[in-house]
Amino acid sequence: MTEELSSLARRLAMPYYEDALPAHDEFHAKRVRNLSVRLADECGTAVDRAILSAAAWLHDIGRPRERVGEIDHHDKWATTKAAALLDAEGVASARIDAITHCIRAHSIRSSSPEPETIEAKLLFDADKLDAAGARGIVRLACIIGERSGRTGEQYAVIDDATASDTIGSDRPDVTLLRKWARERLDRLYTLPAKQLGTARWEFMEAFFDRFADELGVDGNR
Missing domain, CATH: 1.10.472.50 (HD-domain/PDEase-like)
Known part of the structure; x- marks a missing residue:
């Protein structure tokens, strides 16, 4: 080779x-x-x-x-x-x-x-960080669309369910993106990844707070 x-x-x-x-x-x-x-x-x-x-x-x-x-x-x-x-x-x-x-x-x-090797830990961390920060928010939204295409049904509503006229929706709302990002960042292995994750999470929190403010609901529910 x-x-x-x-x-x-x-x-x-x-x-x-x-x-x-x-x-x-x-x-x-x-x-x-x-x-x-x-x-x-x-x-x-x-x-x-x-x-x-x-x-x-x-x-x-x-x-x-x-x-x-x-x-x-x-x-x-x-x-x-x-x-x-x-x-x-x-x-x-x-x-x-x-x-x-x-x-x-x-x-x-x-x-x-x-992951047992440093290479495996770094790959894991980089993959998870691609779902964090400004780019991560867009990518997480794309993941929802990808899953919708797989199931043939809408996977998540854009608005928070409490701000919607739809009563009793069993679909997860946009706060799912916050949960997905946080659980990925909590799993990071390496110090530089954790440091970068902290910075990206600060942006995401500000985004979700602004999103909830625009809807007039509690974004942490």
């Missing part, structure tokens, strides 16, 4: 993002890759950036299939698929194992393993 690992992983991953929606597309993968490398530069620990970058490009290749119901867990599927793709390109088994551990451990699902 002569191709640099990160570039190889990007080339292998791109076809799997062709049918992706904005919340989990190639641009999300690129943002996660770039942020994970930035965090690596700040964490003060030796990091294999080639492993980290490769895992970032490949971590969400199963999302389009999960969205349409072809698979149940995109992280499990991507772990198997990435291993096969990399093996076919002659990547050493030890490097494949390191990459696939990152992929398997990046999900926030309770069934996902804990």
Whole structure:
């Protein structure tokens, strides 16, 4: 294998993002890759950036299939698929194992393993931080749209239910975005990620407070 690992992983991953929606597309993968490398530069620990970058490009290749119901867990599927793709390109088994551990451990699902390596922790953190801050608010809204497309039904209303004329709606309102962001930031592993998460959360709190103020309701209910 002569191709640099990160570039190889990007080339292998791109076809799997062709049918992706904005919340989990190639641009999300690129943002996660770039942020994970930035965090690596700040964490003060030796990091294999080639492993980290490769895992970032490949971590969400199963999302389009999960969205349409072809698979149940995109992280499990991507772990198997990435291993096969990399093996076919002659990547050493030890490097494949390191990459696939990152992929398997990046999900926030309770069934996902804990990230054990610094590369896996950095990928997890960068992925979660892409759902925080100004960009994160937009991305979380995209995730709601993605889930709506999967279920065929509206997943969440825009207005807080208490400000709506609709009585007794069982759909979660926009405060779900606050919950999603907070639970992701509470799970961060590395110090630079936690520091960045704190700054991004300050913006999100201000946004949600302003949102609630415009609706005339309590945004913390």
